[in-house]
Amino acid sequence: MTTLTGTVLLYNASFEPLGRVSFQHAVKMLVRQVAVVHEAHGERMIGPYQWPRALRLVRYVATKWLYSPAGYTRRGVLARERYHCAYCGNRANTIDHLLPRSRGGTWTWLNTVAACGPCNERKGNKTPQEAGMRLRVDPWHPTRAQVAAWS
Incomplete structure (x- = not known):
């Protein structure tokens, strides 16, 4: 089934x-004929339509909004760093604040990086400089289009 x-x-x-939708x-987009199946799941059908894996809009939609700064998300930070630790390069599963929250740090793109558990714990309540840890990446603020591509 x-x-x-x-x-x-x-x-x-x-x-x-x-x-993604x-x-x-x-x-519903197929039924309204605002999109067509761009890539299908083999020969499977749903009514008269191929089972969609990817859709393409029939008409161009202006996407200026996509190039405005993206809203902050934890998942976005991990994806921005491609799930690699900003300190050692291992698999990242946590978020680290460059300026710790207890010292006034905020949940922003420029103050957070992806980190593995051991590096996050080693850094603790310090800045990377105070902990003697060098960042392998510089935090940056992505656009909505970049975040959508990572989804």
Whole structure:
């Protein structure tokens, strides 16, 4: 039995990625004829439509909003660093504040980096300089388009 859950990639008419939509939303877009199946799951069908893995919009949608600064998310920070620790390069599973929260640090793109548990614990309540730890990456503020591409 196949479930009707999950997400479907969504491309603009110009083939640039816009993000993901729910499977139910994807089917509604097909029925309204605002999108076509760009990539399908083999020969599976849902009514008269191929089972979508990716959709492409029929008309171009202006995406100026995609190039504005993205809202901060924990998942976005991990994806920005490609799930690698900003200190040692190992697999990252936590977020580290460059200026610790207890010392006035905030949850922002420029004050947080991905870190592995041991490095995060080693740094503790210090700045990287105070802890003698060198950053392998410089934190930066991504656009909405960059965050959508990581999804």
